[in-house]
Amino acid sequence: MSTVTGESSTMTTRLEACGVTVRFGGLVALDGVDLTVPPGAVVGLVGPNGAGKSTLFAVLSGLLRPDAGQVRMGGEDVTRASASARARRGLARTFQRPELFSGLTVREHVVLADRVRHRGGRILRDLVTGGGFRRPSAAENERVDAVLDALRLGDLRNREVSGLPLGACRLVEVARALATGPEVLLLDEPSSGLDTRETGELAATLARVNADHGVSLLLVEHDVEMVLGMCGTVYVLDFGAMIRSGPPEEIRSDPAVRAAYLGTERPSRTSPSISTAQGAVPDEESR
Numbered sequence: 001m002s003t004v005t006g007e008s009s010t011m012t013t014r015l016e017a018c019g020v021t022v023r024f025g026g027l028v029a030l031d032g033v034d035l036t037v038p039p040g041a042v043v044g045l046v047g048p049n050g051a052g053k054s055t056l057f058a059v060l061s062g063l064l065r066p067d068a069g070q071v072r073m074g075g076e077d078v079t080r081a082s083a084s085a086r087a088r089r090g091l092a093r094t095f096q097r098p099e100l101f102s103g104l105t106v107r108e109h110v111v112l113a114d115r116v117r118h119r120g121g122r123i124l125r126d127l128v129t130g131g132g133f134r135r136p137s138a139a140e141n142e143r144v145d146a147v148l149d150a151l152r153l154g155d156l157r158n159r160e161v162s163g164l165p166l167g168a169c170r171l172v173e174v175a176r177a178l179a180t181g182p183e184v185l186l187l188d189e190p191s192s193g194l195d196t197r198e199t200g201e202l203a204a205t206l207a208r209v210n211a212d213h214g215v216s217l218l219l220v221e222h223d224v225e226m227v228l229g230m231c232g233t234v235y236v237l238d239f240g241a242m243i244r245s246g247p248p249e250e251i252r253s254d255p256a257v258r259a260a261y262l263g264t265e266r267p268s269r270t271s272p273s274i275s276t277a278q279g280a281v282p283d284e285e286s287r
């Protein structure tokens with residue numbers, strides 16, 4: 001990406017996809033896709049079923065290497081960097097189905113993440129020697145409590161995560177991610193399985209995390225309303241192509257976006273296996 005003066009603007013972005021193409025056999029799942037996550041931004045990625053959202057998420061998080069194009073962090077090419085190498089550079093993620101350790105408490109999840117950040121490779125030695133389970137130091141307690149309080153998880157801190165409601169498990173994942181000190185947090189379908197009230201609460205919490213910690217957020221979501229409500233910039237994928245990006249008010253009224261969601265005026269298909277679009281972009285009147 002260049003400015004009109006030809007000066008590269010990539011140093012101002014935390015995470016970037018540049019011309020990313022992914023093919024699965026004859027199917028073009030992503031076709032030269034661009035996406036930018038600036039510092040402190042809340043960015044959303046939406047699209048009908050089969051549009052390529054999960055594929056782009058996998059490329060950005062380092063689980064899938066693209067056939068063409070680049071992924072950059074802070075302007076540096078990380079396309080060939082592993083997921084763990086990207087994590088060390090400040091990328092964290094949550095999962096559609098929370099990946100937590102059932103025997104550990106909420107607090108222990110965050111303590112472990114804090115130790116990964118502050119003790120680095122020594123945590124492996126600690127786990128072998130039993131040091132990983134030592135009592136947290138005063139400094140660790142202070143940092144962990146700050147994260148738990150930020151996510152309003154204080155009352156649940158000593159509860160084992162097994163048995164917690166899904167909404168709380170999602171917050172534990174976010175807390176664990178925050179404790180690693182990320183610059184960018186990728187959220188994979190954060191509203192999945194939550195009801196309207198829980199989704200609203202989660203959106204408010206994420207907005208607070210973004211405002212208070214300056215962490216850039218990228219949400220990949222089926223819940224278009226959640227994305228339009230909380231993101232400053234929304235990207236819309238359809239059939240592997242980025243058909244629009246812009247502020248929510250533009251996206252909401254864009255004819256191409258509405259057509260993509262309503263399944264009309266579709267571009268020609270690259271594969272007959274692509275499923276029918278579901279859901280619709282809500283208009284202002286129906287909100």
Ligand SMILES: Nc1ncnc2c1ncn2[C@@H]1O[C@H](COP(=O)(O)OP(=O)(O)OP(=O)(O)O)[C@@H](O)[C@H]1O
Binds near residue numbers: 052053273
């Ligand atoms: N491993 C794979 N092998 C072959 N085709 C794949 C593979 N993964 C995804 N696809 C295809 O790539 C296209 C994009 O899939 P992807 O899962 O990225 O879409 P999506 O937008 O996340 O869809 P959904 O909203 O339904 O989760 C689809 O046509 C899908 O069938």
